Amino acid sequence: MTGPTVPRATEAEPAAGWAPTPALGRAVLLTGLLLVAGVLLGRVDLIVLAAPFALGTAYALRRRPTALPQVWITQGDDGPLVEGGEVTAAVTVGNPDTIDYDLVVMRSRVSPWLRIDRAGFAHDQAVDDAPPSAAAVTGATAPTNGTGRSGADRPFVTSVPVGAAVDLELAGNALRWGRHPIGPAGARVATAGGLLVSRAVITEPTLVRVYPRTEPFEAVEAMPRAAGLVGAHHSRRPGEGGELAGVRVFAPGDRLRRIDWRVSLRARQLHVAATLSDRDAEVVVLLDVLAEAGRSGGVGGAASVLDTTVRATAAIAEHYLHRGDRVSLLEYGPAARRLRPAAGRRQYLTVLEWLLDVRVHASAHEPYDQVFGPQLLSSDALVVVLTPLLDERSAQMLARLARGGRFVVAVDTLPTDLASPKDQGWAEVAYRLWRLDREIMIGQLREHGVPVVRWAGAGSLDQVLRDVARLATAPRVGGR
DSSP states (O other): OOOOOOOOOOTTSHHHHEEEOHHHHHHHHHHHHHHHHHHHHTOHHHHHHHHHHHHHHHHHTSSOOOSOOEEEEEEOOOOSEETTOEEEEEEEEEOOSSSOEEEEEEEEEEOTTEEEEEEEEOOOEEGGGSOGGGGOOEEOOOOOOOSOOOTTSSOEEEEEOTTEEEEEEEEEEEOSSEEEEEEEEEEEEEETTTTEEEOOEEEOOEEEEEEOOOOOOOOOSOOSOOOSSSSSEEEEEEEEEEEEEEEEEOOTTOOGGGBOHHHHHHHTSOEEEEEEEEEOOEEEEEEEOSOOOSOOOOTTSOOOHHHHHHHHHHHHHHHHHHTTOEEEEEEESSSOOEEEEEOSHHHHHHHHHHHTTOOOOOOSSOOHHHHOOTTTSOTTSEEEEEEOOOSHHHHHHHHHHHHTTOEEEEEEOSOTTOOOOOOSSSHHHHHHHHHHHHHHHHHHHHHTTOOEEEOOSTTTTHHHHHHHHHHHHSOOSTTO
16 A cells, blocks of 8 residues: 655755765866866866866766655564564665755664664665654754664665665663663665765664563462452352352242252251352552663563563452452552552553553652552452562551451562672671661561562462461451
8 A cells, every 4th residue: 555655855955954065075176276277377287187177067967866765664464562572673764856966874773671683774665554643754963872772873885775664673672571662763875976975864763662571470360358249269259159158048038949858858948058159359460660770681681670670460360360369569659659449351451551661760758648548449458569678668558458457468679699798898798787677677678468479480379378367267356
């Protein structure tokens, strides 16, 4: 299908976008010197010698460019991109002019988390296939070499004929989740035999969405309190479920298929089997974004606190949403972002999109009052808190949630291989004291009834969920 035609520049535009090269200056200067010297000295041979330079320059400039090159960036149509997956993109330069571009120098920046292994030019395509944004180019300086570790951050040279476009294809792997830019990309063109050069044409970067890789995760069916109407968890309320709750006398409205004939014949009165209802549950995943530790090595490398938090959140959400439960997300930080509870695959895709914008926000203020409230955290919800426990406010928040009657599970996201400081002096001693203080804080949280477990993928929360469910079904003492 033919796309919109790229608008061509008018005849009044060339002077604004094109400039003579040093080669044109040298040709004009040499021709002028030979002509002046031939006239002053009366030597015809100098005038004859200047003629090829004058004719060659005039022939090269017989057709001047009337439009600047068009540059745009496109992404590959390979579906959702996950960490470790292959990313493809193309930086395209188009020639909407009436003359050929003799030389095109292209360059593009790429995020260091996109490792470009292959970069090269593809076959030409019609300029009419360019998107409408290809015409919206602005002048700027050429992009400089950044700190990216990509093979695309270097100049590429080609030529573009009239009415065609050339793709610089980029292919590689996405190393980490997030929104990673490809670009800005720029191009400069030389034409008229290298006598005219265009200003640098820069296009805005495009963001590549890389979703976190969900680690394998499974959890037991135990849930402290299932409060929905239908679902996969056994509740303590009578209803149409699959777990037997006892036998009682037949009452109006009971189904005939529930009649227990053995008990009815023995008691000489109709009795029915009572069952417990199966209900869904709400899971609130709380992300502690007050502090960061460790260094991210991308997929397959070391994981920072933020990496573990995001990947664990995606795995937990995928597990419970697949079971039909409702999942909501909260950030414990100054931004206080929130994703409303919902169920289904659409909610899972929304969760992945929401996680792309997770950032660490250090704050000196207590964000608890602005983040939590009875309208945000249901009393029946299971609250899974992903926290490195690096800030004392995080421990205080967990204790307050437990005292408020919430079912809380704290998941420790601090890397196990966190290196100790190598400085001389008291740095190592201070590090050991900090470790001891953190262990004491974890012990105090457990005394307050907050289980703290380390994230280890599948089965990380099994024993904890069993304990929380057992405590939720235990009889309450003193009316509490």
